Amino acid sequence: MNSDISIVALSLQIALFATAVTLPLGMLVAWLLVRKQFRGKFVLDVVVSLPLALPPVVVGYALLWMVGTNGWIGQASESVFGSTLAFTWIAAALAAAIVSLPLVVRSFGAALAGVDPRLEIAARGLGAGSVRTFLTITLPLAYRGVIAGVLLGFVRALSEFGATIVVAGNIPGRTQTVPSAIFTRISAGDTDAAWRLALVSVVLGVIALAIHNWLLKRSPLSGVGRSNEGRR
Amino acid sequence: MITFDVRLERPGFLLDVIGEFGDGITAVFGPSGAGKSSLLNCIAGSIKPSGGEIQINGTTVYSEENKVSISPEKRCIGTVYQDGALFPHLDVRRNIEFGWRLIPKNERRLDPLELAEFLGLTELLDRKPDELSGGERQRVAIARALATSPDLLLLDEPLASLDIARRGSILNYLKRVHSEFSIPMIYVSHSITEVVSIASDAMLLRDGRLEGFDRPSALLLGAAVAGGDIDSFENILDGVVGESADHLTTVRIGSIEISTRHQNKNSGENVVVSLGANQIILAAEQPTNLSARNILKGTVSEVWSNQGKVFTEVDVGEKFIVELTESALNELGIAVNNDVFLIFKSSSVDVFDAR
Numbered sequence: 156m157n158s159d160i161s162i163v164a165l166s167l168q169i170a171l172f173a174t175a176v177t178l179p180l181g182m183l184v185a186w187l188l189v190r191k192q193f194r195g196k197f198v199l200d201v202v203v204s205l206p207l208a209l210p211p212v213v214v215g216y217a218l219l220w221m222v223g224t225n226g227w228i229g230q231a232s233e234s235v236f237g238s239t240l241a242f243t244w245i246a247a248a249l250a251a252a253i254v255s256l257p258l259v260v261r262s263f264g265a266a267l268a269g270v271d272p273r274l275e276i277a278a279r280g281l282g283a284g285s286v287r288t289f290l291t292i293t294l295p296l297a298y299r300g301v302i303a304g305v306l307l308g309f310v311r312a313l314s315e316f317g318a319t320i321v322v323a324g325n326i327p328g329r330t331q332t333v334p335s336a337i338f339t340r341i342s343a344g345d346t347d348a349a350w351r352l353a354l355v356s357v358v359l360g361v362i363a364l365a366i367h368n369w370l371l372k373r374s375p376l377s378g379v380g381r382s383n384e385g386r387r
Numbered sequence: 388m389i390t391f392d393v394r395l396e397r398p399g400f401l402l403d404v405i406g407e408f409g410d411g412i413t414a415v416f417g418p419s420g421a422g423k424s425s426l427l428n429c430i431a432g433s434i435k436p437s438g439g440e441i442q443i444n445g446t447t448v449y450s451e452e453n454k455v456s457i458s459p460e461k462r463c464i465g466t467v468y469q470d471g472a473l474f475p476h477l478d479v480r481r482n483i484e485f486g487w488r489l490i491p492k493n494e495r496r497l498d499p500l501e502l503a504e505f506l507g508l509t510e511l512l513d514r515k516p517d518e519l520s521g522g523e524r525q526r527v528a529i530a531r532a533l534a535t536s537p538d539l540l541l542l543d544e545p546l547a548s549l550d551i552a553r554r555g556s557i558l559n560y561l562k563r564v565h566s567e568f569s570i571p572m573i574y575v576s577h578s579i580t581e582v583v584s585i586a587s588d589a590m591l592l593r594d595g596r597l598e599g600f601d602r603p604s605a606l607l608l609g610a611a612v613a614g615g616d617i618d619s620f621e622n623i624l625d626g627v628v629g630e631s632a633d634h635l636t637t638v639r640i641g642s643i644e645i646s647t648r649h650q651n652k653n654s655g656e657n658v659v660v661s662l663g664a665n666q667i668i669l670a671a672e673q674p675t676n677l678s679a680r681n682i683l684k685g686t687v688s689e690v691w692s693n694q695g696k697v698f699t700e701v702d703v704g705e706k707f708i709v710e711l712t713e714s715a716l717n718e719l720g721i722a723v724n725n726d727v728f729l730i731f732k733s734s735s736v737d738v739f740d741a742r
Contacts, residue, residue, distance in 0.1 A: 271472075273468065273472050274472055274474060274475075276433045276459075276472075277466065277468065277472040277474075278474070278485070279432075279433065279458070279459045279460050280431055280432075280433065280459050280460070280462075280464060280465070280466045281460070281465075281485050281486030281489065281531065281532070281535055282460045282461075282486045282489035282490060282535055283460055283485075283486075283489060284458075284460055287489075291485075292474060295476050296474075296475065296476055
């Protein structure tokens with residue numbers, strides 16, 4: 156039972172760290188994709204979305220290569236910390252972040268696209284720079300969708316298994332998350348213990364999705380008022 | 388004074404105009420797709436032209452040659468959009484104060500609360516935009532733009548989503564704003580009625596090119612009659628309610644008085660009066676024994692005619708546009724500087740509250 160709690164705690168820690176990465180990164184990418192026209196937009200969209208289309212194991216394998224002694228992340232962390240990130244909880248969090256990023260970007264993108272761009276143009280004309288416009292107009296009008304996206308990314312990070320086990324392993328007390336613990340217990344035939352953690356996953360998932368759906372259902376259409384006649 | 392030389396290339400469309408706007412109210416008129424809004428957006432800075440130069444009061448805000456392109460938030464231009472573009476998550480007060488808060492204290496010339504009062508919004512300050520009528524939203528949008536103490540006010544079809552009663556009211560507010568704060572305005576519209584009612588100059592755009600620049604009635608009615616794309620014209624005038632008697636109410640418009648149907652209004656109330664150009668009869672001599680209550684003597688100041696359709700402008704102290712047929716024009720021998728009489732029924736006049 157004690158070990159269950161520490162496993163859940165480590166999973167939450169990893170998912171929180173992953174969310175701390177995907178929130179700003181996902182917002183930036185979503186804003187670029189929704190509001191900006193630039194060269195390489197198509198490529199950015201594909202690269203960010205790729206984890207949706209790949210087996211998580213492949214993502215994990217690619218990440219393992221990057222954080223290993225030959226990869227640029229690995230070399231950077233070796234020079235700073237004296238060791239690579241492979242088989243650490245940070246590697247697990249990075250894996251969870253990469254796998255959940257496409258969902259986060261999609262949710263944020265839908266939220267930002269729901270904000271009438273003419274309101275942003277109006278704010279700029281009234282003297283607000285682009286950052287202030289984003290913070291005072293775009294974000295307040297999109298916040299429900301943004302919180303929904305954060306929740307979705309968080310539960311996706313919590314349930315990440317395939318990429319995590321490749322890049323971080325399944326080390327009890329260090330990198331063993333809820334999904335990898337369930338996997339270990341099923342393999343060992345310890346079904347009661349497996350069911351306990353499975354139940355925790357179900358409860359967390361149901362709560363997060365319920366809030367997610369409630370937020371999106373209540374999301375007001377952030378339009379510019381009711382009269383749309385004559386608009387071209 | 389705004390001088391511009393704007394070239395904007397878009398797939399299947401080229402805007403290429405050179406001109407200048409004075410310190411009055413200048414209308415930019417033209418059919419949909421003529422490039423009116425594009426020109427406005429280039430001046431406001433929300434669209435970057437493909438080439439040319441724009442100067443506002445001597446400051447270059449865009450120059451292709453000198454690689455200048457000042458961002459929109461630094462141009463000191465207030466814009467009022469078609470449907471207001473109010474921020475839906477902010478109440479009226481916060482909408483009006485949005486831009487005002489962003490300018491340095493010593494540059495704040497107009498107080499948001501005084502502006503709200505001026506535009507009749509004091510009672511609405513705590514409301515959200517979706518709790519306002521279309522006319523109220525536009526007034527908030529005007530106050531919000533003015534609160535930034537702009538050097539120039541751009542109005543992009545500000546009345547397009549309003550009914551006729553509200554249009555007259557907002558036009559009235561805009562005229563008062565201009566006389567009170569003397570801010571130059573550029574008013575984009577495709578309604579001749581609005582343009583003639585509010586603007587001192589008009590610019591006609593068609594297919595991305597400048598077709599003319601003149602007094603609004605002269606430019607637009609002339610061009611519209613020539614192009615055949617005018618259906619009707621409403622004379623819109625500001626008035627003050629006078630006496631009510633015998634089921635009739637008089638309304639004073641400048642130096643003249645007209646009779647309207649009985650209005651449930653007090654003497655001295657400000658109103659906006661609307662009278663269709665096709666509701667007015669023109670007589671060459673003083674008529675007698677008529678049922679129509681309004682007979683006004685005046686002088687023909689302009690005549691535009693083409694293919695059977697004729698508009699004349701008659702000065703009776705106020706200027707009225709009158710629509711008639713080519714045959715009537717010829718039969719009566721009406722020409723510029725002739726004395727004529729305008730005749731219309733009191734029931735042809737629509738009277739709206741000025742707010």
